[in-house]
Amino acid sequence: MLTINEIQDEIIEEFSVYDEWLDKYEYLIELGNSLDIIDEGQKTPDNIIQGCQSRVWLDAKMDSDGTLNFKADSDAIITKGIIALLIRVFNHQKPQDIIDAQLYFIDEIGLSANLSPTRANGLLAMIKQIRYYALAFNALNK
Amino acid sequence: MDIQQIRNDFPILGQKIYGHPLVYLDNAATTQKPQCVLDSIMKFYTLYNSNIHRGVHYLSEKATEIYENARLKVKEFINAKSRTEIVFTKGSTEAINTLASSFSQRFINSGDELIISEMEHHSNIVPWQLNAQNKGAVIKVLPFNDRGELLIEKLESLITDKTKIVCVTYASNTLGTVNDVEKIIKIAHSHNIPVLVDAAQAIQHLKIDVQKLDCDFLALSGHKIYAETGIGILYGKEKFLEELPPYQGGGDMIKNVSFAKTTYAELPLKFEAGTSNFVGAGSLHTALDYVDKLGLENIAAHEAELLNYATQKVEALGGITIYGKAANKVSVLSFNIDGAHHYDTGMILDKLGIAVRTGTHCTEPIMQHFGITGTVRASFALYNTFEEVDALVDGIKRAKKMLVG
Numbered sequence: 001m002l003t004i005n006e007i008q009d010e011i012i013e014e015f016s017v018y019d020e021w022l023d024k025y026e027y028l029i030e031l032g033n034s035l036d037i038i039d040e041g042q043k044t045p046d047n048i049i050q051g052c053q054s055r056v057w058l059d060a061k062m063d064s065d066g067t068l069n070f071k072a073d074s075d076a077i078i079t080k081g082i083i084a085l086l087i088r089v090f091n092h093q094k095p096q097d098i099i100d101a102q103l104y105f106i107d108e109i110g111l112s113a114n115l116s117p118t119r120a121n122g123l124l125a126m127i128k129q130i131r132y133y134a135l136a137f138n139a140l141n142k
Numbered sequence: 143m144d145i146q147q148i149r150n151d152f153p154i155l156g157q158k159i160y161g162h163p164l165v166y167l168d169n170a171a172t173t174q175k176p177q178c179v180l181d182s183i184m185k186f187y188t189l190y191n192s193n194i195h196r197g198v199h200y201l202s203e204k205a206t207e208i209y210e211n212a213r214l215k216v217k218e219f220i221n222a223k224s225r226t227e228i229v230f231t232k233g234s235t236e237a238i239n240t241l242a243s244s245f246s247q248r249f250i251n252s253g254d255e256l257i258i259s260e261m262e263h264h265s266n267i268v269p270w271q272l273n274a275q276n277k278g279a280v281i282k283v284l285p286f287n288d289r290g291e292l293l294i295e296k297l298e299s300l301i302t303d304k305t306k307i308v309c310v311t312y313a314s315n316t317l318g319t320v321n322d323v324e325k326i327i328k329i330a331h332s333h334n335i336p337v338l339v340d341a342a343q344a345i346q347h348l349k350i351d352v353q354k355l356d357c358d359f360l361a362l363s364g365h366k367i368y369a370e371t372g373i374g375i376l377y378g379k380e381k382f383l384e385e386l387p388p389y390q391g392g393g394d395m396i397k398n399v400s401f402a403k404t405t406y407a408e409l410p411l412k413f414e415a416g417t418s419n420f421v422g423a424g425s426l427h428t429a430l431d432y433v434d435k436l437g438l439e440n441i442a443a444h445e446a447e448l449l450n451y452a453t454q455k456v457e458a459l460g461g462i463t464i465y466g467k468a469a470n471k472v473s474v475l476s477f478n479i480d481g482a483h484h485y486d487t488g489m490i491l492d493k494l495g496i497a498v499r500t501g502t503h504c505t506e507p508i509m510q511h512f513g514i515t516g517t518v519r520a521s522f523a524l525y526n527t528f529e530e531v532d533a534l535v536d537g538i539k540r541a542k543k544m545l546v547g
Contacts, residue, residue, distance in 0.1 A: 021160055021493035022490065022493055022494075025489070025490060025544065026544060029486075029544060053484075053501050053516070054483060075483055075515065076485040076486050077482075078485070078486045078490075079485065079486075
């Protein structure tokens with residue numbers, strides 16, 4: 001299993017081939033379309049992260065090996081592509097590793113504007129929510 | 143009107159964004175500033191900066207003169223009866239908040255009713271809600287049809303002897319609809335009910351004559367008509383403004399202060415607490431002069447051509463839904479690519495150098511009407527060109543291909 005930073009570096013490497021913005025977006029759309037999305041039944045008000053631009057749903061559970069398993073969705077496809085990357089980074093990681101993680105790949109691949117609080121696309125709140133889940137599962141484990 | 147020459151007046155438009163020429167189509171959010179407005183701001187700070195009113199010295203007198211001349215310019219621009227009817231605010235939102243607070247204090251009691259149209263910007267809903275809640279008053283909604291036209295014929299049936307005010311936008315920031323406010327005002331006045339007109343999206347497109355309209359209150363923002371941000375106007379008929387209590391307390395709005403009793407300044411200063419944005423007021427004066435020089439009717443004619451051209455071209459693409467098909471519109475085109483999210487469309491257009499707005503445009507009731515979460519909005523101003531519309535249409539085509547195939 002790769003570490004969080006190894007996955008981040010892998011993503012940075014993948015994006016380094018794109019010079020054009022719209023090529024990056026094409027790739028994100030592709031990732032968004034292949035995201036293993038949250039079950040419709042799990043798209044509950046509890047799991048929604050309401051942005052004024054786009055909405056994000058997130059659910060988490062702990063697998064038997066003590067790692068976390070996130071599922072998510074968004075109504076906007078580029079947002080969904082970024083979610084796919086976040087999930088790739090955080091899925092199957094231990095709660096403590098998620099809590100300790102420094103997220104740098106989004107900045108490196110030039111998508112940091114998408115995490116601005118004023119964008120209100122739900123992504124920033126989603127990252128916060130991922131950390132809350134990690135904290136909660138960590139506390140449960142102790 | 144020579145658009146190319148006009149574009150030279152707006153230095154920001156010459157930029158490249160992500161390697162593409164900037165196509166600025168977010169004018170309903172804010173307009174760009176001509177060089178003369180930029181110069182007026184620089185000139186003020188370089189030569190006249192000083193706090194206005196009651197200053198005994200030369201610079202203060204000069205600054206006061208600029209501020210008060212700006213008030214006169216606004217008075218002429220909207221044809222108010224008197225300068226005392228022109229209150230400077232920081233924008234239309236503050237103008238409406240001022241009115242909502244003062245009007246409610248004076249005129250609204252428990253069980254009273256306010257009528258607000260379904261197509262209002264949040265800034266013409268929430269201030270009234272806040273005050274209505276405080277007073278135990280009720281808000282009634284004047285609906286619009288699926289073309290985005292207000293059902294004015296329903297107004298009469300909404301009015302009761304409890305109705306205290308009608309609040310309506312002149313032009314919708316989301317749908318572009320120009321409402322027949324004159325008719326609304328006539329109906330309301332036949333029941334002795336005053337009307338607030340939100341002119342934030344009208345002032346830059348339509349000639350407004352408050353005496354002819356006979357509106358009781360009007361709100362507008364300077365930054366939507368090529369002036370600086372942070373300056374706006376609350377117009378009110380003198381008989382109402384005289385009767386309303388002040389909104390905020392502070393400097394400039396008082397006559398005498400003691401702990402026992404404070405008396406308030408004469409109109410319009412009663413509503414201008416604290417140091418006003420006098421630089422913004424000066425910039426508004428310059429901006430209105432600029433608009434006058436070009437002629438609002440020439441500007442409107444150019445914008446109407448742009449809107450027609452854009453609407454036809456976007457419709458011709460197919461697979462696009464346009465929101466707002468009123469017969470009379472300002473230059474606002476709201477749409478969605480069928481099957482695509484507005485945010486995705488906006489993000490792709492952005493990377494092509496095209497600035498549009500996406501989301502609810504602070505009009506969630508309009509979104510609820512159509513059962514959507516948002517739209518893409520392109521809004522045109524005097525400096526936009528047909529080539530820019532072509533760039534928009536190509537961008538939409540590209541986004542459509544990427545998002546829905």
